[in-house]
Amino acid sequence: MNYNYRYQLNPSDDLRERFAWTVDTCRQVYNHFLHRLNRHDDTSSSYSEQKRLPDLKDWWNDLRDVHSKVLQKVVQRLYDNLSTLNSRKQNGYSVGELKWKAPGEYQSFTYSQSGFKLKNTSGRTRLWLSKIGDIPITFHRDLPDDATIKTVTVKREPTGKWYAILGVETPDDPPEKPDEVTDAVGIDVGILKYVHDSDGTAVESPDLSDERERLERAQRNLSRKEHGSNNWEEQRKTVARRHADLKRKRRDFLHKLSAYYAREYDLVAVEDLDTKGLVELPGNSRSRAGASWGMFLRMLEYKCEREGTYFVAVDPRGTTKECASCGVETDKPLWVRKHSCPSCGFEADRDANASWNILSRGLEQVGAGCPESTPVETALPTGTHSVPAKRVIEAGSPTLKERTASAVSE
Structure with a gap:
């Protein structure tokens, strides 16, 4: 089964700046691929666009300081939004087209599969993120013993606080529903x-x-x-x-x-x-x-x-x-x-x-x-x-x- 666990991060001022820079860089990447989507006919899938990321780093040097999985999730996010838009259109809703993200409209980035780790140093839990470093985290509740962390999303709330949403997977299946309903x-x-x-x-x-x-x-x-x-x-x-x-x-x-x-x-x-x-x-x-x-x-x-x-x-x-x-x-x-x-x-x-x-x-x-x-x-x-x-x-x-x-x- 899949669960999400949300924890407050306690970054230093330098880490806050790093978070903000990463969010803004991801926003620019989102807008770049949205521009390609609107101007070119060969943007068939998110996977084909993700394969362009290594070449993009040759002239966009800032992307070297963002983990590759984070950039891939940005492209996937764009195509997920496009899929949602098309679904609403098919259901009869009057929809427009995807718009560029302004600085205040993009507030998170996601690690998938790799690039993150929970560390316990001297009894204090920290979240390690590749290309960013160790971040103190308010670990107010433990994860299940057999849980595997699949994704980590770092999000900035309107209050200015930063949170980490850990997407975990456990090997247990949902319980079977009763054969006879008694209550x-x-x-x-x-x-x-x-x-x-x-x-x-x-x-x-x-x-x-x-x-x-x-x-x-x-x-x-x-x-x-x-x-x-x-x-x-x-x-x-x-x-x-x-x-x-x-x-x-x-x-x-x-x-x-x-x-x-x-x-x-x-x-x-x-x-x-x-x-x-x-x-x-x-x-x-x-x-x-x-x-x-x-x-x-x-x-x-x-x-x-x-x-x-x-x-x-x-x-x-x-x-x-x-x-x-x-x-x-x-x-x-x-x-x-x-x-x-x-x-x-x-x-x-x-x-x-x-x-x-x-x-x-x-x-x-x-x-x-x-x-x-x-x-x-x-x-x-x-x-x-x-x-x-x-x-x-x-x-x-x-x-x-x-x-x-x-x-x-x-």
């Missing part, structure tokens, strides 16, 4: 309650209002500075730090929540949402964008694969309208928070009803090995257990379990 859950995502599942758990959305207020205050201060001045640059970094704080807290919550569901259940059913389309809808788009449903679903999907859990994305149409007990659809506006079926009299929270419908569709989609009864017949909770987002963030995702929450409070 399944349906998840309905929202804004007031971030998650409402079919087991009766409703997790509140994290309160990030303080972080947003600090970000907006920093942005207002930035707008008053003269663009390009020293004060403007310092305030720009402050804005970047506020953005990073907001992003870090949101991702922390999503990681813990998605890890809980992936580990605790045999099957997780969610709605196959068009998150981009939802954000573009008029009204309350900021809250929908800040909810990061797409990020949560992506995290949940890869963690289910890692844990050997079924991840099922079902058609979202009608999950709120359809009665989880009898299947009759009832229109109701958004402000109506309770489902009341005029056909069978079944009543439930609006989001709870949707989560049971999602679970039913997920079980039906997986098919063999699943219970024949509907969730309402077999696992209908008697009430909803509300979990504050703060509990998920402070103690980690296991706090969703009552027994674990009790242990934490003792």
Whole structure:
């Protein structure tokens, strides 16, 4: 299996300059091959263009100070971008063409296969990079014992900090999915309650209002500075730090929540949402964008694969309208928070009803090995257990379990 581990680098001023020079040189190489791509017809593949790099060093002397694998990854990056552009065009999107990278638009470089090594000197971990040297690294968590480092990406964040992303490979395969699903859950995502599942758990959305207020205050201060001045640059970094704080807290919550569901259940059913389309809808788009449903679903999907859990994305149409007990659809506006079926009299929270419908569709989609009864017949909770987002963030995702929450409070 493949994993990415992210660590903060602590380079000296000289190493920072070396990093910045390497990033800018890679940017120029990217633009050079983009120019060839636009002007010549014989640029058939990334491999054929990579073979031109040795000859390029004959007149571009700076390239001798950049590791060969780094330069090859620059060319591959260009062709990966081109492939993505063509795929979007084939899917009906209106796309333009690849543009040159300005200095602020290229912020990383990658070593592949060779040119890097983790070293432990006097109890301190350092990352050695060919053509650059030893860089102190905050090695806050160990790699798996049997992991092999395949790639190292050095990236500069808008805050000015440098990070190393280690791409590692382990020999173990993903766990086999169970032949019979005994513990399944349906998840309905929202804004007031971030998650409402079919087991009766409703997790509140994290309160990030303080972080947003600090970000907006920093942005207002930035707008008053003269663009390009020293004060403007310092305030720009402050804005970047506020953005990073907001992003870090949101991702922390999503990681813990998605890890809980992936580990605790045999099957997780969610709605196959068009998150981009939802954000573009008029009204309350900021809250929908800040909810990061797409990020949560992506995290949940890869963690289910890692844990050997079924991840099922079902058609979202009608999950709120359809009665989880009898299947009759009832229109109701958004402000109506309770489902009341005029056909069978079944009543439930609006989001709870949707989560049971999602679970039913997920079980039906997986098919063999699943219970024949509907969730309402077999696992209908008697009430909803509300979990504050703060509990998920402070103690980690296991706090969703009552027994674990009790242990934490003792």
